[in-house]
Amino acid sequence: xxxxxQTPRYLIKTRGQQVTLSCSPISGHRSVSWYxxxxxxxxxxxxxxxxxxxxxxxxxxxxxxGRQFSNSRSEMNVSTLELGDSALYLCASSLRLxxxxxxxxxxxxxRLTVL
Amino acid sequence: xxxxxxxxxxxxxxxxxISIINCAYENTAFDYxxxxxxxPGKGPALLIAIRPDVSxxxxxxxxxxxxxxxxxxxxxxxxxxxxxxxxxxxxxxTQGGSEKLVFGKGTKLTVNP
Numbered sequence: 001x002x003x004x005x006q007t008p009r010y011l012i013k014t015r016g017q018q019v020t021l022s023c024s025p026i027s028g029h030r031s032v033s034w035y036x037x038x039x040x041x042x043x044x045x046x047x048x049x050x051x052x053x054x055x056x057x058x059x060x061x062x063x064x065x066g067r068q069f070s071n072s073r074s075e076m077n078v079s080t081l082e083l084g085d086s087a088l089y090l091c092a093s094s095l096r097l098x099x100x101x102x103x104x105x106x107x108x109x110x111r112l113t114v115l
Numbered sequence: 116x117x118x119x120x121x122x123x124x125x126x127x128x129x130x131x132x133i134s135i136i137n138c139a140y141e142n143t144a145f146d147y148x149x150x151x152x153x154x155p156g157k158g159p160a161l162l163i164a165i166r167p168d169v170s171x172x173x174x175x176x177x178x179x180x181x182x183x184x185x186x187x188x189x190x191x192x193x194x195x196x197x198x199x200x201x202x203x204x205x206x207x208x209t210q211g212g213s214e215k216l217v218f219g220k221g222t223k224l225t226v227n228p
Contacts, residue, residue, distance in 0.1 A: 004158070033215075033216075035218075041220070042204070042218055042219065042220035042221055043159070043204060043206075043218035043221075044218075045215040045216060045217070048215065056215050058215065090158050090159070092158070103149070103161055103164070104159075104161065104216065105160075105161075106151075106158030106159050106160065107158050108156065108157055108158050109158055
């Protein structure tokens with residue numbers, strides 16, 4: 001069974017640009033969550049989608065947005081990139097609402113570098 | 116803001132020794148406490164988890180101890196092996212309207228052969 005797939009794995013952008021990251025969850029999983037991982041702040045919750053609806057949102061500015069498609073695949077977008085957005089962006093999927101069990105299955109992440 | 120504080124930041128243990136990682140939380144509205152293991156270049160993977168109505172859970176060499184009154188929980192790795200070298204994250208799930216996982220900042224464990 002394929003795991004959570006994230007694309008692209010690495011990308012470099014410049015300040016002011018925008019970026020879109022993609023996540024394909026494990027087959028059958030309908031919940032997708034996004035986390036930002038940095039050395040200083042660790043893993044921080046961005047948002048969670050279930051059945052194409054945003055169910056939870058973390059404390060990030062509106063430049064961070066996401067969506068989920070009918071096949072459960074999800075994308076997140078960051079607009080007007082800042083240097084501080086450089087991070088590993090992790091997607092996690094779950095069979096049901098992720099936080100009901102804490103059993104998240106993470107992808108390997110998309111490493112974003114903003115120059 | 117809901118927080119989970121994790122210590123130590125880094126830990127070096129000899130092969131066969133016991134690794135202990137501690138976490139403390141402030142918010143009593145947490146109702147599930149998982150631990151994740153992350154190897155370099157990989158995403159975190161669920162290692163073991165506990166609910167607050169249980170004081171201890173053991174799975175192989177890994178044990179979670181939970182002290183509800185002190186709002187603390189810890190991970191013990193018995194007979195630590197070089198293959199256990201990774202970063203470990205504790206986490207807590209919030210209940211209520213805005214459910215999400217709140218992670219500690221991680222502990223980098225190195226097990227020397």
